Amino acid sequence: MSHRPTILVISFSPIARDSRVLREISALAEVGEVTTVGYGPTPPHAANHLQIPDSAPSLPQTPSGVLKLATRRLRSSETAAPAARAAIRLVGDARFDMIVANDARAIPTAFAVAHGAPVWADMHEWAPEERTHVTSWRLLVAPLMDHICRTYLPRCAAVTTVGGEIADLYRRHYGVTPELVRNAAPFADLSPTTVSSDGSLRLVHSGGAVAGRNIEAMIDAVKRLDERFTLDLYLVAGGDGGTYLSSLKERAADCDRIFFREPVAPGDLPETLNQYDVGVYWIPPFNTNARLALPNKIFDFIQARLAVAVGPAVEMTRVVRSFKIGVSSSGNDVSDIVATLSALTPEKVSRYKQATDRAAHELSFEHEKQTIHTIVNELTAPTSH
Structure with a gap:
């Protein structure tokens, strides 16, 4: 029997709730034995899990850590975060055939525990501008993310990211050519309803209730649309303790065509959403990642066999147009959303749903995971003497 490579996956996230990392682990477990390091309980498909305490932040947020960031001591900030120190301690002397670092903040930790094993960096977004709309992040953390990318990405044995435009940014700024692993959902064996x-047209939106995602604009648009339209929202409260979600419920209270549903697990989304007609998402380009977003939810809509209606975001528009699965607006304002949705007819939506059904195989994770298997095979192949 051939040797199954041992793979360490580092993600400073609650892995059991992180759709992208969960899919990555499921693909890795098909070809190797996976040990995970991250927050929360053991994720599915992991043979072993090293749990970082929830109280250990993934950035250097201690007084000494903040001082290092403020004085640009970037080299000594790389693994100064309590989560990084915990991960290094938990891994100890263990050796692995390859290490996967999810996002820039995990890369120095990956190299610290690699002992010469190849490191694959999976960049979930454009790291240097992850949270540049937050002043403290822009002033203190952005220089560290840029330093990590500049120092480590050229040393990684493989780099992947979520979309072509972000891959171009990494190529232009850091001289690496990432392969694409899009945030595609696993293939769901469903038919368009x-x-x-x-x-009447049933609109639906699913995801985090996070300020900046413009959900209030979708609510305001539906209030302006005629009686044909309903909107169902499957929202998970954000890190603000549900404040934004409560404000959305208040905003929609005077409209009996808007419904807040209980959120469902990522794996159950396509089946739940399948009863609707149009998956909707408008996100303003408040930073580079928002401008270039190609998020999980678009692929959930596709596996649910829905028509898709989005704003002008480059990557989302490209998928919608090239597969003819829906419509995109020229802007993200309420008036743009109203104009785009009111032009939809049942006939058009039926056509889009059939096109989504045809595209569902190509736009599924089964298609993306071949890239993951190839990376593992290349990085862990026995070297010939």
């Missing part, structure tokens, strides 16, 4: 003959 029939659009109601009475002309």
Whole structure:
């Protein structure tokens, strides 16, 4: 029996709730034995899990850590975060055939525990501008992220990211050529549901209730649209203790065509969303990652066999247009959303849903995971003497 490579996956996230990392682990477990390091309980498909305490932040937020960031002591900030120190301690002397670092902040830790094993960096977004809309992040953390990318990405044996435009940024700024692993959902064996003959269209949006995602604009648009339209929201409260979610419920309270549903697990989303007609998402380009977003939810809509309606975000528009699965607006304002949605007819939506059904195989994770398997095979192949 051939040797199954041992793979260490580092992610400073609650892995059991992190859709991208969960899919990555499921693909890695098909070809190797996976040990995970991250927050929260053992994720599915991991043979071993090293749990970082929830109280250990993934950035150098201690007084000494902040001082290092403020005085640009970037080299000594690389693994100064309590989570990084905990991860290094938990891994100890263990050796692995390859290490996967999820996001820039995990890369120095990966090299600290690699002992010469190849490191693959999976960049979930454009790291230097992850949270540049937050002043403290922009002033203190952005220089560290840039330093990590500049120092380590050229040393990584493989780099992947979520979309072509972000891959271009990494190539231009850091001289590396990432391969693409998009945030595609696993293939769901579903068929498009029939659009109601009475002309009504059921809109749906799922994801985090996070300020900046413009969910209030979708609510305001539906309030302005005629009786044909309903909007169902499957929202998970953000890190603000549900404040933003409560404000959305208040905003929608006077409209009996807007419904807040209980959120469902990522794996159950396509089946739950399948009963609707159009998956909707408008995100303003408040930073580079928002401008270039190609998020999980678009692929959930696709596996649910929905028509898709989005704003002008480059990557989302490209997928929608090239597969003819829906519509994109020229802007993210309420008036843009109203204009785009009011032009939809049951006939058009039926056509888009059929196109989504045809595209579902190509836009599924089964298609993306071949890239993951190839990376593992290349990085862990026995070297010939």
